Amino acid sequence: MELRSVHVTRYITPLREGGSLPALAEADDGFNYVIKFRGAGHGTKALISELIGGEIARLLGLNIPEIVFIYLDEAFGRTEADEEIQDLLKASRGLNLGLHFLSGAxxxxxxxxxxxxxxxxxxxxxxxxxxxxxxxxxxxxxxxxxxxxxxxxxxxxxxxxxxxxxxxxxxxxxxxxxxxxxxxxxxxxxxxxxxxxxxxxxxxxxxxxxxxxxxxxxxxxxxxxxxxxxxxxxxxxxxxxxxxxxxxxxxxxxxxxxxx
Structure with missing residues (x-):
């Protein structure tokens, strides 16, 4: 069992839902993903919950957006005007979790x-x-x-x-x-x-x-x-x-x- 790995190429917009502040971003495979950040709220524990929960749901035949490992490099966050988002991006450099964005849902x-x-x-x-x-x-x-x-x-x-x-x-x-x-x-x-x-x-x-x-x-x-x-x-x-x-x-x- 494996997950695909992609790299963020463009930060599109924050999704201001709850305290985790996920974001919509484009990756190097050309698709958009909802990123769950390791630097947010409950940190990597929330990512672990997403990973385990999502893949078990998939085992049961339930509809779950594709889950990917998504990398955020050091360049992101430097030009972000919002200080809260800038801090989040800096704290999330490295390996995060992404879910395929269901456009129009x-x-x-x-x-x-x-x-x-x-x-x-x-x-x-x-x-x-x-x-x-x-x-x-x-x-x-x-x-x-x-x-x-x-x-x-x-x-x-x-x-x-x-x-x-x-x-x-x-x-x-x-x-x-x-x-x-x-x-x-x-x-x-x-x-x-x-x-x-x-x-x-x-x-x-x-x-x-x-x-x-x-x-x-x-x-x-x-x-x-x-x-x-x-x-x-x-x-x-x-x-x-x-x-x-x-x-x-x-x-x-x-x-x-x-x-x-």
Missing amino acids: LTYDPVVTKIDSYLASKIVWLDAFLTNIDRTIKNTNMLIWHKELWLIDMGASLYFHHSWINWERLSVTPFAEIKNHVLLPFASHLEEIDQQCKELISLEKIGEIVNLIPDDWLDWRSSEESTQDIKNIYLEFLSNRLNNSQLFIKEANNARKTII
Whole structure:
């Protein structure tokens, strides 16, 4: 499993959404990408969440923009007039994450667009598995592009790594925050989808995705853990959640009973 690597050739515009300040940029392959910067907010941990979450979603057959490694060289940021953006670009030199820009896409609105209950169930399953707290009615993080639903912004997934404490316990939590998921009211096939997803996601595939994490994105631990040790923790965290999926399926179904 590999991701393509591209280099930024032109910074187009900031996308002022949330605190991470992503940007639209052109790369040397001629395509435009939404860049998630290593120098923003939660740093490379948000990039790791995007990478793992996006590629697992792709394993499940969900629509995800192509994810690429995107390089930002030292020349960027020198002529930027906005000091906040200039500082961000300087702090993000090197390897960042890019997602193919879906030109003309519209924000998903559950009132306007109804989606299939099986698709809703699969997305709810994914976000409960990844402990993604940020796909709510206020911020759906989904787009309609070419009449299909696309998932974006997985950066709020795997929130355990922001503290890196008690990760074993957190790996088997029911994930109560699923009650706020925008698609939960429509997710009426969670048990069936649980079996399908567990057939599609193998530990071998998860391991391949985790091993995509660049070593220099893991240079945030002050302990003696090696980069491979950290990758092993991500793998074990996801393995535990996969093997105990009945916990978050039960939580989601119980939450559905209170809102339908």
